[in-house]
Amino acid sequence: MNDEKTPAAKSGASVRVAAAPAECTLAELPVGRSAVVIYMKPSLRGKKKFADVGIVPGTLLEMEAHAPFGGLLRIKVMESSLSIHRDDAANIIIRMQERP
Amino acid sequence: MSRKYRIVLAGNPNCGKTTIFNCLTGARQHVGNYPGVTVESKTGKFMLGEDEIEIIDIPGVYSLSSSSPEEGVAFEELTKPGIDLIMNVIDSSIPQRSLYLSTQLAELHIPMLIVFNMSDEAKKKGLNFNIQKLQSYFGCSIVQTVGSRGDGIDKLKNALAESLLHLEDHDVPKLTYGADVDDAIREIVEWIEPAMTDRVRHIPARFFAIKLLEKDSCVMRLPDFQNLDAIIDAQITHLYARHAITAETFMADCRYAMISGACRDAISFTQERRREISDKIDAVVTNQWVGLPLFFAIMYLMFWFTFTCAAPMTDGIEWLFGWIQSLIERFWSPDFQPVLRSLLIDGVIHGVGGVIVFLPNILFLFLAIAFLEDTGYMARAAFVMDGIMRKFDLQGKSFVPLVLGFGCNVPAIMATRSIESERDRRTTILVLPLMSCGARLPIYALLIPAFFAVKYQAFVMFLIYAIGVAFAMLAARLLKSTLFKGDGEVYLMELPPYRVPTAKSILLHMWDRGVMYLQKAGTIILGVSVLLFIANNYPEKKTFDVDYGAQIMAVAANTSLTPEEQADAFKHIERLRHAEAAEYTVSGRVGKFLEPAFRPIGFDWRVTTAAISALAAKEIFVSQLGILYAEDTESAGDGEDEQEPLRQQLRRAYTPLQGFCMMLFCLLSIPCLATLAIIRRELNSWKWMFFEAAGLFVLAYVTTFIVYQLGLLLKIGTNYLL
The missing domain is CATH 1.10.287.1770 (Helix Hairpins)
Structure with missing residues (x-):
């Protein structure tokens, strides 16, 4: 795995404070916020793998944490905690939920 | 009328299949609280009434397809003919995700039994199941269990017996997808x-x-x-x-x-209390800023625990072997069967005893690793370390096997199967022997106190481990940028909730490891020690080049010497005589023959033979030095002096620089044969195994050479620091 980030992943780090748009990528979801999966970009690798663990359109998920040095994200999906890479998350389009 | 049945245990990773397997069969397969502990299908047998049940534990999968090697194994195992029943274990605290696999298994129309495991956690979360409804939905029986406590296993056995009675007329689920x-x-x-x-x-x-x-x-x-x-x-x-x-x-x-x-x-x-405690712990443990320092603190604690807590017990075992030796010496006269006596004292007690002394360290090390595995911290460590690992072209998933490598390289290499990316897996396997395993620990534990003052000991130990890790990372980077170039695979890893490990599970793991270590000491190490004893003593030299007898007479006749000077001179002559005898033996000849090659890295012929015999098992290095120097004392002291401890003799024979070079070489050089065998099996190639052995030897030799020569040049470690 090379550690060059895609443009989307790079912007993900900086958008965190700004008011997030209704639809964005999973990589841009701030820690502690929830979102619903809208669709997967065709460029997402291993779609089936993500689908198998429950990341399918309509799933509610929550950003739990960012790993040190930016690579991994930790999200809560269907009661379980998954870690996935930011580059892959940048290919998953979500709609952010209102703060409770 | 007894019948035979074949059933398969299937389920998601980390849902407790192996725990259920152990409960049913009474086996002690390794379990841990992170996905991917089971990497190979394992078969067990148990009796259910009159019937014999063969049960197969397969690696956990999320889906019945082929997106990873484990899924391939599971798919193949489940689509083989001849399965009487599938026992589908699910983590009932995450029902939605777990039942996903059940829907696919149900389509196989093989009789099924669903085990709602971890039902205590489901209850804590406030989940209520309408078992009746679910049973009719999936067309099979459902049993609730708590595998870790063995709850519900009797009910499971009853349900299994019941299901086996209705194999011919089992229900077929009626799943509809729209x-x-x-x-x-x-x-x-x-x-x-x-x-x-x-x-x-x-x-x-x-x-x-x-x-x-x-x-x-x-x-x-x-x-x-x-x-x-x-x-x-x-x-x-x-x-x-x-x-x-x-x-x-x-x-x-x-x-x-x-x-x-x-x-x-x-x-x-009924209530929304989900993973609350676990989430609170994780808010700290996987925190972006605190996670890494905390990880390093935990690693430090693990090693501190391994060495400090084991020290009193190590001393105790040392004392015990000393006592046994003194008993033998007292009651077995040197004139009766002298060869056998010497074999027992020098070969067995110094060879095998020298290794068993470090059993407490091994026990504590595995205790610490089992604790990290069973609590669920391993998965977190992989998460926080992923960023750093990626800097070296590895990834978080490589991390768990690398930590397991501190215990023993062999299971660690097998654990790499949970890495989906074949390139990452191969790289991880090849760098794994650089993680200093438990068998190398006795070498450091012997040499460090021999050559370094107390205040430097912890630092040197840390340095040795750190050098191993550093070389592993650099080697990984090198391999990934040359031989295993290419993009990585998708990364996906589940972080299980923290679980309080059961004392039984942790202690059993430690116990099994301890037994394995003792078995190794009683078989390989004992055998090699006896062989080495023979090689170290035969052929015997009968006629010497120098007439030592005449020299002794001359010293005795010299009246100008004080009694102390005379005693010293005797000892000196005796040592020379012994050295000449030792060089005549098989070890001496082999060692002397190879010495010119090893001299530039600071080894004399004795260390050279020890380093070569360490191929059988790393601990043999300690055994061989123990045997070689035990004979020295005997002949030099002629039974008059107290036995001089091995460490003192080593200190007299070598400089701290040489001591450090020995450790460095043992750390980096070719791993033991068991590790090479598993590398061959996992990479399915003799070529890679030889590449690995040759590569590590060159790495070890060159590094040790540079360190030794630089040390000599700059006069570092050529004298004792106190």
Whole structure:
């Protein structure tokens, strides 16, 4: 795995404070916020793998944490905690939920 | 009338399959609280009344397809003919995700029994199940268990016995994925049913139809379905146009929709108290800033625990062997069977005893590792370390095997199977021997106190481990940028909730490891020690080049010497005589022959023989030095002096620089034969195994050479620091 980030992943780090748009990528979801999966970009690798663990359109998920040095994200999906890479998350389009 | 049945345990990673397996069979297969502990199918047997049950524990999978090696193994195992029943273990605290696999297993139409494991956690979360409804939904019995405590195992056995009585007339689940999907499945079934050969006939066509709809590569590869592309594609296009969704995720979507329907009916929440404690701990442990320092603190604590807590016990065992030796010496006269006596004292007690002394360190090290595994911290460590690992072109998943490598390289290399990316897996296997394993620990534990003052000891130990890790990382980077170039795979790892490990599970793991260590000491190390004893003593030199007897007489006759000077001179002559005798032996000859090659890295012939024999098992290094120097004392002291401890003799014979070089060489050089064998098996190649052995030898030699020569040049470590 090379550690060059895609443009989307790079912007993900900086958008965190700004008011997030209704639809964005999973990589841009701030820690502690929830979102619903809208669709997967065709460029997402291993779609089936993500689908198998429950990341399918309509799933509610929550950003739990960012790993040190930016690579991994930790999200809560269907009661379980998954870690996935930011580059892959940048290919998953979500709609952010209102703060409770 | 006794019958034989064959059942398969299937389920998600980390749902407790192996715990259930252990409960049923009484086996002690390794379990841990992170996904991917079981990497190989394991078979066990148990009796159920009169019947003999063969049970197969397969690696955990999320889906019955082929997106990772484990899924391939599971798919193959489950589609083999001759399975009487599938025992589907699910983590009932995450029912939705867990039942996803059940929906696929149910389509195999093999009698099934669902085990709702971890039902205590489900209860704590406030989940209530309508078991009746779920049973009729999946067409099979459901049993609730708590594997870690053994709760519900009797009920499970009863349900199993009941299910086995109805194998012929078991229920078939009636799963529906929505009208149009069901139509498409029916359509494909009509086409593929005639095409199916006997090889796959035991599996319903409907199962394959669904797999073909989601374009599963495992099924699409089967020769039976080669000419049906057009028909399947037509159905796919028809469905996907209506649902505006891609092929790979379409069925997943349908299954989850179906499960959420079922869950709405049969599963209810009474309260929302989900993973609260676990989440609170994780807010700190996987925190972006605190996570890493905390990880390093935990690693430090692990090693501190291994060395500090074991020290009093190590001393105790040392004392015990000393006591046994003194007993033998007192009651076994040196004139009676002297060779056997010497074999027992020098070969067995110094060779094997020298290794057993470090048993407490091994026990504590494995205790610490088992604790990290069972609590669920390993998965967190992989998460926080992923960023750093990626800087060296590895990834978080490589991390768990690397930490396990501190215990023993062999299971660690097997644990790499949970890494999906073949390139990452190969790289991890090849760098793993650089992680200093428990068997190398006795070497450091012997040498460090011999050459370094107390205040430097912890630092030197840390340095040795750190050098191993640093070389592993650099080697990984090198391998990934040359031999294993290319993009990584998708990263996906589940972080299980923290669980309080049961004392039984941790202590059993430690106990098993301790027994293994003692077995190794009693077999390989004992055997090699006896061989080394023989090689170190034979052939015996009968006639010496120098007349030592005359020299001794001359010293005795010299009246100008004080008694002390005389004693010293005797000792000196005795040492020379012994040295000449030792060089005549097999070890001496081999060592002397190779010495010129090893001299530039600071080894004399004794260390050279120790380093070579360490190939059998790393601890042998300690045994060989113990045997060689035990003989020295005997002949030099002539039984008059107290036995001089090995460490003092080493200090007299070598400089701290040489001591450090020995450790460095043992750390980096060719791993033990068991590790080489597992590397060959896991990489399925002799070529890679030899490449690994040669590469590590060159690395060890060059590094030690540079350190030794630089040390000599700059006069570092050539004298004792006190």
